[in-house]
Amino acid sequence: MTTPAIVAQGVVKRYRRFAHKNQLRTLKSALLTGSVLADLAPEETFTALEDVSFEVARGSTFAVIGENGSGKSTLLKLVAGITRPTRGSLAVDGRVSALIELGAGFHPEISGRENVAINAMMLGLTRKQLERSYDAIVDFAELRDFIDAPVKTYSSGMYMRLGFAVAIHVDPDVLLIDEVLAVGDEAFTRKCLDKISELRRRGKTILFVTHSLGLVEKMCDDVLWLNQGRTRGRGDPKRVVDEYLTYVAGGEEALLRSRSAADAAQAESAPATDAPEDAGAPGAYRPGRWGSREVEIRQVRLVDARDRERHVFVPGETLTLSLSVHAAAPVDDFVFGIGLFAADGTCVYGTNTDLEDWKPIRIEGEAEVRLSLEGLRLVEGTYLVDLAAHKRDGTPYDYLRGLHSFRVKSRIKDVGIYRPQHHWSFSGGAALDPPQERGEMELDGG
Amino acid sequence: MIAAIRSLLRHRPLVESLVSRELKARYRGSVLGFLWSFVNPLLLLLTYTLVFTVILPNRQPDIQPFFLFLFCGILPWTWFQASLSESSGVLIASANLIKKVLFPAEVLPSVCVLANLAHFLLGLPILLLFLAWQGKLAWTAVLLPLPILVQLVLTLGLSLFLSALTVHFRDIQNILSHALHLWFFATPVIYSYAAIAEGTPLRRALRLNPMTHVIVTYQQMLFHGNVDHWRGLFLALLVGVLAFAAGAFLFDRLRDTLAEEV
Numbered sequence: 283m284t285t286p287a288i289v290a291q292g293v294v295k296r297y298r299r300f301a302h303k304n305q306l307r308t309l310k311s312a313l314l315t316g317s318v319l320a321d322l323a324p325e326e327t328f329t330a331l332e333d334v335s336f337e338v339a340r341g342s343t344f345a346v347i348g349e350n351g352s353g354k355s356t357l358l359k360l361v362a363g364i365t366r367p368t369r370g371s372l373a374v375d376g377r378v379s380a381l382i383e384l385g386a387g388f389h390p391e392i393s394g395r396e397n398v399a400i401n402a403m404m405l406g407l408t409r410k411q412l413e414r415s416y417d418a419i420v421d422f423a424e425l426r427d428f429i430d431a432p433v434k435t436y437s438s439g440m441y442m443r444l445g446f447a448v449a450i451h452v453d454p455d456v457l458l459i460d461e462v463l464a465v466g467d468e469a470f471t472r473k474c475l476d477k478i479s480e481l482r483r484r485g486k487t488i489l490f491v492t493h494s495l496g497l498v499e500k501m502c503d504d505v506l507w508l509n510q511g512r513t514r515g516r517g518d519p520k521r522v523v524d525e526y527l528t529y530v531a532g533g534e535e536a537l538l539r540s541r542s543a544a545d546a547a548q549a550e551s552a553p554a555t556d557a558p559e560d561a562g563a564p565g566a567y568r569p570g571r572w573g574s575r576e577v578e579i580r581q582v583r584l585v586d587a588r589d590r591e592r593h594v595f596v597p598g599e600t601l602t603l604s605l606s607v608h609a610a611a612p613v614d615d616f617v618f619g620i621g622l623f624a625a626d627g628t629c630v631y632g633t634n635t636d637l638e639d640w641k642p643i644r645i646e647g648e649a650e651v652r653l654s655l656e657g658l659r660l661v662e663g664t665y666l667v668d669l670a671a672h673k674r675d676g677t678p679y680d681y682l683r684g685l686h687s688f689r690v691k692s693r694i695k696d697v698g699i700y701r702p703q704h705h706w707s708f709s710g711g712a713a714l715d716p717p718q719e720r721g722e723m724e725l726d727g728g
Numbered sequence: 729m730i731a732a733i734r735s736l737l738r739h740r741p742l743v744e745s746l747v748s749r750e751l752k753a754r755y756r757g758s759v760l761g762f763l764w765s766f767v768n769p770l771l772l773l774l775t776y777t778l779v780f781t782v783i784l785p786n787r788q789p790d791i792q793p794f795f796l797f798l799f800c801g802i803l804p805w806t807w808f809q810a811s812l813s814e815s816s817g818v819l820i821a822s823a824n825l826i827k828k829v830l831f832p833a834e835v836l837p838s839v840c841v842l843a844n845l846a847h848f849l850l851g852l853p854i855l856l857l858f859l860a861w862q863g864k865l866a867w868t869a870v871l872l873p874l875p876i877l878v879q880l881v882l883t884l885g886l887s888l889f890l891s892a893l894t895v896h897f898r899d900i901q902n903i904l905s906h907a908l909h910l911w912f913f914a915t916p917v918i919y920s921y922a923a924i925a926e927g928t929p930l931r932r933a934l935r936l937n938p939m940t941h942v943i944v945t946y947q948q949m950l951f952h953g954n955v956d957h958w959r960g961l962f963l964a965l966l967v968g969v970l971a972f973a974a975g976a977f978l979f980d981r982l983r984d985t986l987a988e989e990v
Contacts, residue, residue: 297988298988359827359987362830363830364826364827364828364829364830364987365984365987365988366984378830380828380829380830382828382829383824383828383829386824386825386828386829387822387824387825387828387829387831389749389753391752391753391756391757392749392752392753392756396745396749396752399745400742400745400746400749403739403741403742403745404742404825404829404831405829408741409741432756
């Protein structure tokens with residue numbers, strides 16, 4: 283952990299937007315200075331990365347997350363040395379192997395054996411090193427019987443296995459992985475993950491680009507979140523992933539909000555109907571905040587059973603909504619309510635203290651309100667939360683609609699919203715293999 | 729230029745494997761397989777022989793039998809022409825590789841040139857056989873490595889130049905086939921350089937073409953059995969070295985843009 287394996291400082295990457303404009307001028311500048319991009323006007327370029335700086339400690343596993351088009355793959359190509367930054371510097375210490383596309387450069391007409399040799403040499407192996415690791419490559423790919431057949435006869439799974447096997451046996455100091463694991467079947471993916479874990483144990487530096495946030499939280503030491511080419515978050519995987527998920531939910535929110543600013547203004551002035559159940563119809567759900575603030579919700583935290591703030595939960599966990607409220611003057615008519623909504627605005631659940639017969643006595647100054655949802659029984663998805671303090675007649679003090687969200691992640695891709703606690707049983711002529719015991723994903727890692 | 733040579737030497741095992749892959753893959757699946765390397769020049773020769781002995785008979789006394797004279801020029805010319813037309817498209821065809829793998833791209837045009845050199849060398853014994861059969865084979869044939877080297881340097885340089893430039897200007901691929909056609913007729917392959925009178929504009933124009941000197945040297949070494957074109961060959965070497973330097977320079981300049989433009 284002494285010197286970092288990758289150091290990026292103020293990296294900027296611009297691409298030409300119009301590939302064939304002003305070609306002669308570009309040719310001239312290319313010949314004279316070698317800088318095709320620097321001479322182009324700003325409207326002719328597209329900035330893929332803007333001022334990105336980070337360090338990857340030697341032996342650590344680093345993930346880059348972000349939406350499509352956020353510059354993740356561009357960054358990976360820069361680290362791999364396939365393209366160079368327009369500005370800024372990027373230094374990588376050690377041999378790099380990039381799994382950007384498995385089996386890139388395989389020639390379909392020649393045998394797997396020769397392709398392995400050529401591919402390995404392209405990735406920088408010498409002939410001697412190849413001889414040493416050739417058997418390991420073929421065994422890893424499980425292709426011993428087919429290695430002398432032309433690659434064009436391989437199935438796509440075999441092709442990928444061979445490509446991965448070669449890339450991983452180049453014995454890199456720094457391994458770059460771009461979403462390649464998303465394409466294999468489960469057994470292959472698991473094998474690859476095992477191999478990657480082995481490399482981690484051996485102290486190799488790994489840089490991931492992935493959409494699999496579960497993987498990020500499970501395997502990575504450090505995360506960089508890119509948003510439209512800029513660094514949006516950096517650091518502890520759990521925190522950054524939570525921020526990212528909050529942002530993704532917020533993106534929908536902003537979309538909804540921008541759809542009708544007028545409607546939002548209207549909602550602000552009109553006394554809102556208080557019970558979240560009333561807003562159950564999809565489409566009627568617009569995030570916002572309104573109320574007189576006589577009782578103010580100052581802070582909202584979503585925490586797990588260990589009181590740690592989280593935004594990702596797995597089914598069965600306990601989610602506690604913790605509200606810090608403040609009443610400047612004593613109030614004796616108050617109700618606290620919550621509502622859960624699916625991403626499409628469907629009301630999942632709503633309740634309040636009045637419905638459950640809690641009688642308000644008095645609230646003054648600082649207070650904390652906690653609602654624990656034990657054994658979260660929801661299917662995978664993003665859920666928005668309504669939080670409200672209002673009078674018993676519905677007049678709002680502070681109504682937070684859809685400003686908070688959490689995500690449920692699950693291995694089981696069941697559908698709907700609600701997941702009742704359930705079990706299957708079979709008797710008579712029905713014979714089924716039980717699922718492999720694998721449990722839910724461990725998100726809290728502790 | 730030194731850097732380009734060093735890079736190619738460092739990646740020699742890769743270049744070797746790619747050349748052998750190129751040779752194997754080309755005829756994979758065909759009935760004759762490797763024999764095509766011999767059959768191809770024979771068929772080419774047959775065509776030209778038909779044209780120039782039956783349709784447009786050439787009766788110049790110093791280049792008889794004409795089909796053999798043709799053979800001496802066409803074989804190296806085919807190497808030159810195929811190398812250039814293949815390497816102009818090679819980077820685009822390997823876009824996948826250039827975009828996804830950190831990979832010394834100059835290897836690709838070099839492989840085009842070397843694979844075609846291999847075809848040339850495979851065709852050469854057939855030519856020598858025919859020469860021996862016609863009693864034309866002379867000791868000068870042992871000097872062949874010299875024009876081959878000159879042609880190699882020249883072709884490599886032009887290949888590097890064209891391959892990198894074609895990525896930015898795809899038009900080159902279209903122009904090139906016509907340019908090579910013209911270049912073929914501007915090189916004394918199907919006619920004799922010696923027959924064009926000294927001092928004429930045509931002769932002067934031909935002298936500017938480095939391939940003229942290379943081809944004439946081949947013809948002298950193989951067909952005529954006496955070599956006196958050293959000055960021309962040396963000039964061609966100079967042009968070749970210049971072309972190589974220019975090609976390596978351009979390739980290096982455009983290297984960073986290749987992954988973005990292919």
